Amino acid sequence: MDSHAQQLADVMDRIDSWDFNIFQLEQLCGRPLLYVGMALCHRWGLSEKFNISDDALLNFLIGVEFGYNGMQRSFHNSLHGMICWS
Amino acid sequence: MFIDSGGYAASHVRAAKIHQPEGGAGVRPGSAVPVLGMCDPRKCCSVPILSYSGPIYDDPLVCQQDFHHPGLTNLFLVSPPSDQQLLFNDVRVLEAYHCTDAFLFLREERNNILASLTLPARQEVRHRTIAFVMGMCLAGQDETISEFTHSVCEDAPDSASMASTSSDSSNSANGPAAEPNKVQNRLSSAGGNRGSLVPATPRSTNGAPKCVDYTRPQKRESLLRVVTRAADISCAARNWSMYSSWMDGQALELKRQAQIDRISKLQPLPLTEGKDPLDKLRLQQQIMRSLVKPLFAALAPASVVVSTHIVPQLENNEAELQARLLQNGGVLLH
Numbered sequence A: 001m002d003s004h005a006q007q008l009a010d011v012m013d014r015i016d017s018w019d020f021n022i023f024q025l026e027q028l029c030g031r032p033l034l035y036v037g038m039a040l041c042h043r044w045g046l047s048e049k050f051n052i053s054d055d056a057l058l059n060f061l062i063g064v065e066f067g068y069n070g071m072q073r074s075f076h077n078s079l080h081g082m083i084c085w086s
Numbered sequence B: 001m002f003i004d005s006g007g008y009a010a011s012h013v014r015a016a017k018i019h020q021p022e023g024g025a026g027v028r029p030g031s032a033v034p035v036l037g038m039c040d041p042r043k044c045c046s047v048p049i050l051s052y053s054g055p056i057y058d059d060p061l062v063c064q065q066d067f068h069h070p071g072l073t074n075l076f077l078v079s080p081p082s083d084q085q086l087l088f089n090d091v092r093v094l095e096a097y098h099c100t101d102a103f104l105f106l107r108e109e110r111n112n113i114l115a116s117l118t119l120p121a122r123q124e125v126r127h128r129t130i131a132f133v134m135g136m137c138l139a140g141q142d143e144t145i146s147e148f149t150h151s152v153c154e155d156a157p158d159s160a161s162m163a164s165t166s167s168d169s170s171n172s173a174n175g176p177a178a179e180p181n182k183v184q185n186r187l188s189s190a191g192g193n194r195g196s197l198v199p200a201t202p203r204s205t206n207g208a209p210k211c212v213d214y215t216r217p218q219k220r221e222s223l224l225r226v227v228t229r230a231a232d233i234s235c236a237a238r239n240w241s242m243y244s245s246w247m248d249g250q251a252l253e254l255k256r257q258a259q260i261d262r263i264s265k266l267q268p269l270p271l272t273e274g275k276d277p278l279d280k281l282r283l284q285q286q287i288m289r290s291l292v293k294p295l296f297a298a299l300a301p302a303s304v305v306v307s308t309h310i311v312p313q314l315e316n317n318e319a320e321l322q323a324r325l326l327q328n329g330g331v332l333l334h
Helices: A002-015 A020-027 A032-043 A055-067 A078-083 B005-010 B060-064 B083-088 B093-107 B119-134 B138-153 B159-166 B181-187 B217-234 B240-263 B280-306 B320-328
Strands: none
Touching: A002 B005, A002 B240, A020 A032, A020 A078, A020 B240, A032 A055, A032 A078, A032 B060, A055 A078, A055 B060, A055 B093, A078 B060, A078 B240, B005 B320, B060 B093, B060 B119, B083 B217, B119 B217, B119 B240, B138 B217, B138 B280, B217 B280, B240 B280
């Protein structure tokens, strides 16, 4: 695993922690909502609970992320949307 | 802040804190039904108002709570001739707009993660989502807190101790978003004593913390609103790196909103106190004292259990949680 992927994995490993740093994740991957959303949905079994197909989940998360970032806000962006969930 | 699930709770909440209430509502691993068990004060330890034993909300739509944010304030949006003002009849216009856009987005088949649910289940998710998004309104924070503390106190025989907090609940539930309320009034009065916002931990007559049945939908919704609101500003209680990044973004956006409001000759945002340039230190103090402290204080009796999944390492360490808040701006939980 290269160092970037390792850093990403290290940050994601802390997703259940109070110190989970979504800002660092955003710097590493540029799509925090997609990464965290996928992780949370799988971790908590939401895909099964809501019977969500992988395609729908992917479209939903990408669309929501774009819906935030397309507005070019310094605060009310996808990071902010994700903070509530993570 | 994602609060779930039966299975996780079962493995992370200390067994001593979970008690099966009479009637069997307790930990239900994998259950789709949100359940909060009651706890027996005789068996519980320090912070047992809520005994979490199931999902409070496990709703992916929570990430849409500020969807398509236009970067404008409610005050701006209720100023004519805004389309949103007309569309949402001046009531919590910004939040109503987020909600509407979120469900319009979901209406497209390829995005619809609720498509496989039955109609009643979809309706339940929609109802829950509307409840928490509308509860995100800054002007309604006092009401959200009061509703929550009322809901906690309701079952307490000695609820008189909460009277100072409950007196803040006089705002109309659906009042115009731009109408100045008590949060805004407090923001305007610099550095005022906000102690009355901090709810006392309800206690039964024998002095043990009071337990509340959050299996009741109305109480669960009330908890959901206050938890979601706290999650919205949870960076204030996280480490310095996260707090400062969060605050930088917030200051930039508030500055921009203040400029727009000034050009439009609107009343200055209470948080910015009409200052140009923005006093960032003052802004931080205002946010911590007026928004963060009351919310976290309201949740404090419950937070150890409610936030279990995000703070497993703090599960038994309220002191560390307080230390983090102190580090971030001198706010101390009561």
